[in-house]
Structure formats: structure tokens, C-alpha cells
Amino acid sequence: MAASDAPLPENGPTRQAFWNRPWVAPLLVFVLVLASWELLVMIFQPPTFLLPSPSLIWQSLAGQFLALMGYGFNTFMEALGGFVIGCGLGLLTAMLVARSKWLSDLLLPFAIASNSVPIVAMAPIAIVWFGIGPWSKVAIVAVMCFFPTMVSTVRGLTSASPDAIALMNSYAASNWQIFTKLRVPSALPFVFNALKICTAVSMIGAIVAEFFGGAVNYLGIYIKTQASILKTPDAWAAIVVACFYGLAFYFAIVLLERWLMPWHRHREQH
Amino acid sequence: MPTAPIIAIDKVSRIYGNANATTVALKDVSLTIEKGELISLVGPSGCGKSTLLRLIADLDTPSQGKITVNGHAPEQARKQREYGFVFQAPTLYDWRTVERNARLPLEVMGRPAGEWQARLDKMLAMVGLRDFHQHYPWQLSGGMQQRASIARALSFDPAILLMDEPFGALDEFTRERMNMELLDIWETTHKTILFVTHSIAEAVFLSSRIVVMTPRPGRIAATVNVDLPYPRNFDTREDPRFFELVTQVRETLKEEFVGHV
Ligand SMILES: Nc1ncnc2c1ncn2[C@@H]1O[C@H](COP(=O)(O)OP(=O)(O)O)[C@@H](O)[C@H]1O
Ligand SMILES: [Mg+2]
Numbered sequence: 001m002a003a004s005d006a007p008l009p010e011n012g013p014t015r016q017a018f019w020n021r022p023w024v025a026p027l028l029v030f031v032l033v034l035a036s037w038e039l040l041v042m043i044f045q046p047p048t049f050l051l052p053s054p055s056l057i058w059q060s061l062a063g064q065f066l067a068l069m070g071y072g073f074n075t076f077m078e079a080l081g082g083f084v085i086g087c088g089l090g091l092l093t094a095m096l097v098a099r100s101k102w103l104s105d106l107l108l109p110f111a112i113a114s115n116s117v118p119i120v121a122m123a124p125i126a127i128v129w130f131g132i133g134p135w136s137k138v139a140i141v142a143v144m145c146f147f148p149t150m151v152s153t154v155r156g157l158t159s160a161s162p163d164a165i166a167l168m169n170s171y172a173a174s175n176w177q178i179f180t181k182l183r184v185p186s187a188l189p190f191v192f193n194a195l196k197i198c199t200a201v202s203m204i205g206a207i208v209a210e211f212f213g214g215a216v217n218y219l220g221i222y223i224k225t226q227a228s229i230l231k232t233p234d235a236w237a238a239i240v241v242a243c244f245y246g247l248a249f250y251f252a253i254v255l256l257e258r259w260l261m262p263w264h265r266h267r268e269q270h
Numbered sequence: 271m272p273t274a275p276i277i278a279i280d281k282v283s284r285i286y287g288n289a290n291a292t293t294v295a296l297k298d299v300s301l302t303i304e305k306g307e308l309i310s311l312v313g314p315s316g317c318g319k320s321t322l323l324r325l326i327a328d329l330d331t332p333s334q335g336k337i338t339v340n341g342h343a344p345e346q347a348r349k350q351r352e353y354g355f356v357f358q359a360p361t362l363y364d365w366r367t368v369e370r371n372a373r374l375p376l377e378v379m380g381r382p383a384g385e386w387q388a389r390l391d392k393m394l395a396m397v398g399l400r401d402f403h404q405h406y407p408w409q410l411s412g413g414m415q416q417r418a419s420i421a422r423a424l425s426f427d428p429a430i431l432l433m434d435e436p437f438g439a440l441d442e443f444t445r446e447r448m449n450m451e452l453l454d455i456w457e458t459t460h461k462t463i464l465f466v467t468h469s470i471a472e473a474v475f476l477s478s479r480i481v482v483m484t485p486r487p488g489r490i491a492a493t494v495n496v497d498l499p500y501p502r503n504f505d506t507r508e509d510p511r512f513f514e515l516v517t518q519v520r521e522t523l524k525e526e527f528v529g530h531v
Contacts, residue, residue, distance in 0.1 A: 163361045166329050170355040171378040171426075172348050181378070185365040263365045263406045 049230040061237035068222075072241040075210065075219040076249070078134045079202035082141020083249075087198055089142070090149030091191070097150070098157035098183075108154060114147040123209040132213050141205040145198040149191070156190025157183045189264065192257040199253055203246040274341060275302040276430065276462050277326060282335030284321050294487035295321040299335070301481060301490060305429075308456050308463045310473035310480045312519065318488025319466040323432050326464070327355055340429060351379055353430035354423030358438050360415035362407040362422075369394065369403035372422040379426060386425070393421040396455060413444040417451070424459070431463045437472070446504075449475055453502060470523075474498075474515045475506060482519055484526040492522045 018024065034054050041053035048056065061068065097104045123140050130136040160182050168178045210220025219238050226234035257264070284296040296318040303309055311319045324330040326337060328344035339347035347353065354375070362371045372394055376386050394400060397417035407415055416436055423431060437445045449472060456463055467473050473480045480494040496515055498506055506512055 161361070163357045163359060164363070166324075167355065167357070167361050168378070169329055170327055170348065170353070171375045172351060173378045177378050181374070182363070185363065188365075261365065263367075263408075 049232045052233040052236060056233045057236040057240065060233040061240055064234075064237070068219075068238055068241045071217050071219045071222050071238065072245050074134075074217055075137075075206050075242070076203070076245040078137040078209075078218075079141055079206040079245075079249070081134070081138040082205065083145050083198055083202040085138065086142035086145030086202075087149045087195060090146045090194075091153055093146075094150045094153030094157060098154045104154050104158070108151060111147045111151045111154075119144045120205055120208045123212040126209065127213055133215070134218075137206045137209040137214070140209040141202045144201050144205040148197055148201070149194045152190045152194035153187055156187025159190065160186045188261050192253070192261070195253050196250060196257075199249040200246055203242060203249065207242060275338075276305040276307075276340055277301075277303040277464070278338040279322070279326070280336045280338075282322075282325060282332045282337060284318070284325060284330065285333045296325075296332075297487035297489050299488070299490055301493075303462060303464065305462055306460055308453075308465065308476055308478050310465045310467055310477040311483055312467055312470055312473040312480055313483035313488075313491075313523070314485060315468060316488070317483040317485035319468075319483060320434050321488065322483075323355075323434050323464065323466055327353060327432055329355075351375075351426060352428055353432050354426070354428040356416075356419055356423050356431065356433040356436045358435040360407070360412075360419040362415055362418055364407055367404050367406055368399055368410070368418045371407070371418055372425050374422060375426045381426065389427065390421075390425050393424045394418075396424075396458075397421045397451065411444075413440050413448060416440065416448065420452075420455070424455070424461075429462060431461050433463065434466045435468065436465075438467070445472070450503070452476065453500070457501060470516050470519045471507070474512060474519065475502060480515075480519060482522045484523065491526045494519055494522070 038054050041051060052060075097107055120140060122143075123136065126136040126139045130139050164182060164186070165178065168182055173181070207220040207223070210218050211224050214221050216222065216225070219242050223235045223238045226232070226238070279299055279301045282296060282299045283294065286293045286295055299318075299322060311322065313319060321330065325332050326339060326344060328348040337344050340350075340352050342350065342352075362368075363374065366374065369390070372390055373383070373386075376383065376390070391400075394403060397420055399414065399418055399421065402410065402414065402418075407418070410418065416439075420436070437448050440448065452463075452465075453476065455461075465473075465476060474496055477496050478500075480496060481490055482492045482494065483489065484491045494515065498509060498511055498515070
């Protein structure tokens with residue numbers, strides 16, 4: 001077999017050297033940042049309300065861990081609700097819009113322009129419409145997730161190459177077959193990129209929307225209240241909890257992506 | 271008993287563009303292809319080879335003239351799945367393994383998997399991918415990807431194979447081996463193959479007849495019968511007659527160019 005024709009090596013479960021694993025470098029940076037933060041606070045001793053040390057934040061977190069995780073869960077449920085509604089509607093709209101070139105040319109500029117609209121600034125209006133409870137936050141998150149999901153999905157659904165479509169036509173495939181066997185699979189990477197971005201967007205949207213008012217057992221309200229009475233280590237501890245939920249949400253979507261797109265798995269490293 | 275040609279092209283023209291700017295991709299092209307021929311379209315890029323193939327495949331429609339495929343209009347031939355198309359790029363779907371890529375036409379055409387699986391396995395074995403059923407396209411070299419796309423085109427047993435520069439992107443060694451494999455396939459399956467290339471040597475080596483095309487406007491300059499005996503092998507390329515034919519085709523193209531300056 002000629003060299004040019006040999007299969008490329010597979011990314012099998014070969015044992016990589018510890019230092020080459022993809023998570024080692026980021027972890028190292030994380031630890032270094034924390035250590036220098038701790039050190040700098042020790043040396044310069046700024047007032048606690050300005051910059052608490054990581055160890056102090058950790059104490060605050062440990063002291064009220066379950067309560068904070070509970071607040072985090074409430075906020076996360078708002079984020080998740082908005083995510084499901086916003087991304088779901090975004091996907092559905094994209095499927096309708098992508099059917100017609102005319103319609104997507106008409107609507108996409110608006111959807112893209114909406115990226116520069118500070119949707120979260122509409123939270124006070126959302127409170128007027130949907131009340132001070134969680135639904136106003138869900139609404140804000142849903143709007144924030146809708147546009148990026150729709151834009152990416154339209155791009156994905158129309159991303160198949162002319163030859164890939166010609167191939168289907170050469171089999172006299174129906175439009176439905178072209179949609180399910182070609183357009184949807186080629187859209188998946190685009191969809192998942194949008195969904196991953198929306199995990200972060202939805203946590204940010206829910207927390208910031210809470211700053212405008214709501215019940216006390218939510219992260220945003222807690223952060224705002226504690227910061228306003230200069231209990232900043234508590235606010236930082238709540239931010240750590242928000243990061244935890246945000247990351248967990250992100251990795252849940254990554255798992256879903258790997259499960260639905262097994263062909264994509266080793267590819268990025270390739 | 272004279273048989274009807276499997277592909278008949280009658281004074282076909284294809285003009286692209288609008289009122290301001292037009293490209294005459296094909297002008298008054300007429301050609302008949304008999305069943306079982308391995309015929310090459312050769313010519314410089316832009317001479318309308320791909321256009322002609324796409325017209326036969328009903329992936330595009332002629333501006334003028336008429337095409338008949340297996341006695342039908344191209345649209346009907348396409349709907350009856352009478353040809354398999356091999357593109358210059360392998361055009362495999364990333365999300366399907368080699369086997370599932372090759373099965374795509376069977377799925378689309380609703381052919382029962384049970385009945386056709388044996389043929390699918392045979393085609394994949396024929397193109398040397400027996401051990402690569404479960405590989406994804408990115409795990410294969412360019413030559414293997416193109417072979418998978420050939421297996422896919424053969425999987426549903428079409429009467430005609432339309433191939434648009436299928437080996438254009440491969441290195442010379444892989445390409446020569448693929449040429450041998452294509453001849454094997456042709457000799458075992460008796461398909462009619464319409465093969466597009468811009469390599470004169472490849473056209474002479476493979477074909478029973480060569481259609482020489484020239485650009486601006488795209489048209490047929492000459493057809494050359496290749497009287498080298500089959501089966502052909504590596505010695506064929508060293509046969510004096512091989513060189514004569516290569517030279518003959520090259521001269522035709524040169525005359526056309528000189529005549530047009
Ligand atoms: N879709 C198209 N729109 C406009 N012009 C085209 C299109 N397809 C091909 N052409 C033109 O038609 C001519 C023939 O193209 P093509 O059939 O691709 O040539 P070849 O395959 O021999 O290189 C070229 O001049 C090309 O630019
Ligand atoms: Mg071409």
C-alpha cells in the first residue's frame with residue numbers, strides 16, 4: 001500500500017504524557033492566579049470590602065454552602081427555562097426561515113443586529129410585563145438566547161455545499177430527505193456552537209435581570225444585597241457558585257454534543 | 271441489430287448569465303454514447319466538461335437542444351436512478367461512516383437494506399475498503415475517500431457512471447492505481463462510464479473513445495477512437511501506440527488553440 005493511501009492514524013486511547021493533557025495547562029494557570037491573588041492580598045492588605053483574599057471567599061462559601069447552592073439552583077432554573085424557550089423557538093424559527101432564501105435575506109440582518117441590542121437592559125420592562133417573579137427573568141434569558149441560536153441555525157441549515165446537495169438531487173431525493181439526511185446533520189455543529197454560547201448567556205442574563213428586583217433566594221439579588229452592605233466576600237462566594245452552575249451547564253451541553261455528534265469527537269484535535 | 275445509444279446529445283447549448291454578461295459554456299454539442307462504452311471528455315478547464323455532465327445528470331438544464339438518457343428525458347432518467355455521479359471532491363458526509371455513506375443512495379431510494387447489503391459489502395471490498403466500513407471520512411486518505419464515493423455511486427447498481435475529474439486531486443501514483451481499479455470495475459460490471467479529465471494520458475489509458483473539447487465557446491473539437499486492446503495494464507503506458515494517441519489528442523487541442531489566436 002502506497003504511503004499516500006494509508007489511513008491516517010487514529011486518535012485511539014493512546015496514553016498521552018501528563019503534561020500534554022489538554023486540561024493541565026488551564027488548571028495550572030488557574031492555581032497560579034489564585035496563589036498570586038492570595039499573595040498580593042497578603043502583602044498589600046487592601047480593605048476586605050475592596051478585594052477579599054481567595055481564602056476568605058472560600059470561608060464565606062463553606063459557611064453557607066447549601067444556602068448558596070440553593071440560590072444558585074433557583075437562578076439556574078430561570079436560566080434553564082429561558083434557555084429552553086429561547087433556543088427552542090430559535091431552532092423552530094430557523095427551520096422556517098431557512099426554507100426560503102428570500103425570508104432569510106430579509107430577517108437575518110435584524111437578527112444579527114440584535115446582537116448589539118443590550119437585551120438585559122430591558123429587564124425593568126420585563127418586570128412590568130411578567131411581574132417581579134422568575135418569569136420576567138425567564139423572558140429576558142429567552143430573548144437573549146433566541147437570536148444567536150436562530151442566526152447560527154439558519155447558517156448551519158444553509159451550509160451544505162452545492163455538491164453535497166447535487167449528490168442528493170442525483171438520487172432524486174425528496175426535500176424532506178435532503179432536510180433530514182443533509183441539512184440537519186450539517187447544521188448540528190453550528191447549533192451546538194450557539195447552544196454552548198447560550199449556556200453562558202443564560203446564566204449572565206438571569207443574574208443581571210435579578211439585579212433589577214426579585215426574591216432574596218436568588219443569586220443576583222444576593223450578590224446585589226451583600227455588595228451593597230459591603231459584605232463582598234459573600235458576593236464573591238455567590239459569584240463562585242454562579243460559575244459552578246455556568247460551567248456545569250456548559251459541560252452538560254458538551255456531553256450532549258458528543259453523544260449526538262460522535263463523528264466530531266476526535267476531529268477538533270486532528 | 272443496431273441498438274439505441276444509451277446517451278444521445280443533440281445540438282445542446284448551455285448559456286449562463288443574464289442580458290449583460292453571458293458565458294457560452296456549451297455550443298451545439300452533439301454526441302452519442304453506446305451502452306458499455308468507457309468514454310472520456312478531455313479538454314482544458316472551462317471548456318464545459320462539467321456542464322455537459324451536469325446536463326446529462328439533470329442537475330442543470332440545456333438552453334437549447336435535447337438530451338436522451340436510456341431512452342428518457344434526463345429528468346425521468348434521474349428519477350429512475352439510472353446513473354451514479356462521482357464528483358471531483360469525494361463529497362462524503364462527515365457524519366456518516368464509510369459504510370453508511372455508501373448506503374446513502376439505498377436509504378434515499380428506499381431499497382431494502384437486507385437485499386442490498388451484500389452488494390454494498392461487495393462494492394466496498396471491490397474498491398479496497400473492506401476493513402474500513404466503520405471509519406469516518408476524516409480518517410481516510412484522499413484516495414480512499416474517492417474510492418468510498420465510487421462505491422457509493424455503484425451501490426445501487428445504476429446503468430451509467432458519470433465521473434467528473436474523480437482523480438484530479440490525487441497524486442500520480444494513487445491516480446494510476448485508481449485508473450487500474452476503474453478499468454477492473456468497468457470490465458466486471460459492464461457499466462457505461464462517462465469520465466471527465468483534463469489529463470490526456472489518463473483519457474487514453476482508460477477510454478475506448480475520447481471526446482476532445484475546447485473552450486470559448488465549449489464545443490467538441492474531435493473524437494478519437496482508442497484502439498489499444500483491453501485489458502490494459504502498466505505496459506499499456508509504454509506501448510508506442512499509446513504515445514501516438516496521446517500526441518494525436520494533444521495535436522487536436524493545439525490546432526484548436528492556434529486556429530483561435
Ligand atoms: N453556474 C454557472 N454560472 C455561470 N457560469 C458558469 C457556471 N458553471 C460554469 N460556468 C462557466 O461555464 C464554462 C464551462 O464551465 P465548466 O463546465 O465547469 O468547465 P470545465 O468543467 O470543463 O472546467 C466556464 O467558463 C464557467 O465559468
Ligand atoms: Mg469541471
